[in-house]
Amino acid sequence: MKNWTLLTLFLLAGTKAVLAQDTIPITFDEAIAIGLEQNLDYATQKNQQKVLTMSRVNARLRHLPSVNINTNLNRQVGQQFQQVEGQLIVTNQINDILSSGLSARIPVFHGFQRLHETKAAGFFEAAGEKALARAKEELSFTIAQQYLQVLLDEQLHAIATENLKNQKSQFAQIKGFVEAGLRTLSDQYNQQSEVARLETVALNAKVQWETDLWALAETLQFESNRLPLPEPVPLDQNHSEWLEMEPQEVYEQALLYRSDLKEQQLLEQGNQRLLAAAKGTMYPQLSAFFNYNTFFTSLDERTIGDQLLMVYPQRIFGFSLSIPVFNNFDNKTAVTRARVNRINQQLENTALERKIFQEVKLALENFKAAIQTRASTEMQLKAAQEAQKAISERFRLGVSNFVDLAQANEQLVTAQSDHVQAAYTLFFQKIILKYALGLLAEDLHP
Template sequence: MKVLIMLALLAIAAPGLTRAQDTIPLTFEEAVDIGLKRNVNYQTTQNQQEVLRMSRLNAQLQHLPAVSLSSNLNRQVGQQFQQVEGEVIVTNQINDIIRSGFNSRIPVFNGFQLLNQTKASRFFEEAGEYALSRLAEELSFTIARQYLQVLLDEQLHAIARENLDNQKKQLEQIAGFVKAGLRTLSDQYNQQSEVARLETVALNARIQWETDLWTLAETLQLEPNVIPWPQKLEEKGEFWMDMDLQDLYELAGRQRKDLKEQQLLEQGSQKLVAAAKGSMYPQLSAFFNYNTFFTSLDNRTISDQLLTVYPQRTFGFSLLVPVFGNFDNKAAVSRARVDLTNQKLEREALQRKIVQEVKLARENYRAAMQTLYSTKAQLLAAEQAMEAISERFRLGVSNFVDLAQANQQLVRAQSDLAQAKFTLYFQGIVMDYALGSLR
């Protein structure tokens, strides 16, 4: 009896556990939006995209001249050498010196390294955008799975509570039958035991529901003591239901963001191989240098010395022909080729994986549809059996064991149907994820 009282108190207290927290109603779309804004992994990947953008901009600006200004101010104290009338005179004095310069260099030909590096940076930036989009799909998929699990837990808890209430009413009826002498006292005790068991079942269902709610809240990075309250999902049509398997493969090949990312990474690696080969060609660049200085040993003004007397202008071309560089260039080409080969292998593996995922998702969806039809028939049969056995029990023809088994089968059928509905909905999401069309 003490156990029954404790279970009853826990069951009464459990519904207040969630209400003690702040709850916010969320549709699935709102949950995904919050997840994208607050998910740490998504935010860090989004920040990394800015690095790729700057790398692409840096590669483009490498085609422009590199310009620098220099200025140096120093003082020499001690012996100073001066040439006067053909003689070198050494004096001990202070000499203040200012040196300034302007330097510019632009590549003319470098084996198309800059051109290929610029193209590679564009491919890598675009690949990063597709990677970010695929990460958003992965996050949506995770949120969808947890969101549906919470809705399923809520329904399973409702089934458990309804079953508990029905069995309590059944206990009252059996107690009345016992008083009337229609049933034995053992039937009443058995029903009390069943009610106690169902108290535990309902409590466990409630705990599981709240646990999954907190898991979803953690995924959405909500504030402490704030949990989401998922809303019912609307039915959605599956556009791919009438498509054959080959069309689904082709559709996934066009839509999968991770495949497009891998293809772009492969193209970028090809350009890096070409850029590495360019280092073996002669390098030609043009330059222009302007230098001047001022010295306090000269009595002329600063402006005259810097602008008129001492300026020097140097311009021309610089040619660098690689002869032997300790195989540095060949090693760079080898590394680039290996990276390209690895990118090709990853693309081929991903293509095989996509085919497998699409095929498996299609088969699982069909299996989920068949399961839904079967569980509907199962529930109908269980309801009819429960109705018949309840009437036989009331008339004293059936015993308590038959009644308990019929009730357990009915509850199991209700739970299986709820599970089948959410499984079918989730398998539709899995198919959208495999096709790359999950929003």
């Protein structure tokens, strides 16, 4: 009895610890919405997409001239050289100099390198958007899994608690039978041992429930003193239009919807453009340039405006041609690296297509199996309930022994747990099927 009391107090303390937290009731859809808004990893990936967007803008603007303005202000102290009437005069004095210039450069022909880089940047930005869409699906999938696990833990804890309550009542009943001489003392001790075991089972169920609840709170980025309180979901998920299709047809649909496959395809196109850009570095590079320079010196008595605008301005413009002859295989190395990246990307595309086929096939089979399992557990539960009622009555009348009663109780609890797990498994298997098809982000209402 002392052990029972300690375990009961421990269980109640754990329950109060959870209830002491600031719980926030949330629905399934609200949990996914909160996760998409607050999850750290997803927010980080969204920020990374801004870099890809700016890279695409940068690649386009590189077709325009690059313009720079430079200004220098300096003082020379010491010998100053001046040329006056054909003579070079050297004086020792202070000379303040202000120089300014403007330079512009525009590519004329670089082997279509910048054109290919611009298109590659566009492909990479689009690939990033597809990756972000798949990340949204992955986060939704994780939240759904954790959300349903918490609900399942809650149900399993309720079953364990109810079973413990029933077994305590049965222990009081057996104790009365023993005092009346209708049962042996061994039955009382066996039931006492069973109650102690079930208290531990209930406690473990409570700890597991709380642990998974904290995991969900971390995924949703809840504050440290707050916990989500998931609301029940409808568990009638035994039909899907995909079950009426052949696996190959479902697979072909997945190829159309899976954003991660589209991402890999866009990455392959981007790498193909980078390969073309790398080959462009092996062609002559032709650029046009324009430079405007002027300066002011304190040795000249004319005004600063006259010197900067009238006396010393200098304009230089023309073309610059660079022909690669031998660059230590830098260009060839860049081409080889780009070609290998493209080949590796093609391999990843092929591997992902195989993976998608396996995921779709397994998701379909598991969904079908989950439907059958739920139907079987319903029959199992009904049979276990009837068997427990019959054996309990026989035990009360003294016809059945304690072993039969304990087995019936255990089978009933097992049937209840299996039925609840089958219901949530079926619900989650439909989510897995949508995730495998790439439709989870578009339809967040399983």
